[in-house]
Amino acid sequence: QVQLVESGGGLVQAGGSLRLSCAASGSTFTGYIIGWFRQAPRKERESVGAISWSGGYTVYADSVKGRFTISRDNAKNAVYLQMNSLKPEDTAVYYCAVLSSWSDYARGRSGYWGQGTQVTVSS
Numbered sequence: 001q002v003q004l005v006e007s008g009g010g011l012v013q014a015g016g017s018l019r020l021s022c023a024a025s026g027s028t029f030t031g032y033i034i035g036w037f038r039q040a041p042r043k044e045r046e047s048v049g050a051i052s053w054s055g056g057y058t059v060y061a062d063s064v065k066g067r068f069t070i071s072r073d074n075a076k077n078a079v080y081l082q083m084n085s086l087k088p089e090d091t092a093v094y095y096c097a098v099l100s101s102w103s104d105y106a107r108g109r110s111g112y113w114g115q116g117t118q119v120t121v122s123s
Helices: 102-108
Strands: 003-007 011-014 018-025 033-037 046-051 058-059 068-073 078-083 092-099 117-122
Touching: 003 092, 018 033, 018 117, 033 068, 033 078, 033 102, 046 068, 046 078, 046 092, 046 102, 058 068, 078 092, 092 102
Parallel strands: 011 117
Antiparallel strands: 003 018, 018 078, 033 046, 033 092, 046 058, 068 078, 092 117
């Protein structure tokens, strides 16, 4: 059974950058889409973006397009979320998830979630 661990969160000033990592243990990401999601206080969880198994296809939420980049290293069983030009509204707990399909990404549906990492952007 795959276990996901996110890391790399922290406190950063607006305009700054962070790189989040999502590492898998117990199994591999083989064949799976990996998605990033976030949940801000008093808000519902929302999608951030996702990357195909090969890494050749990515999708992003409009709110992060052009600022965030998802990449993966399948040899290391890791997926990354590079976040640039951060804004206070990016403050949230960020989660990675293993997805079986793109429709699962659209629905935010996964049986495997990490514990999340807090990102706080100060103005």
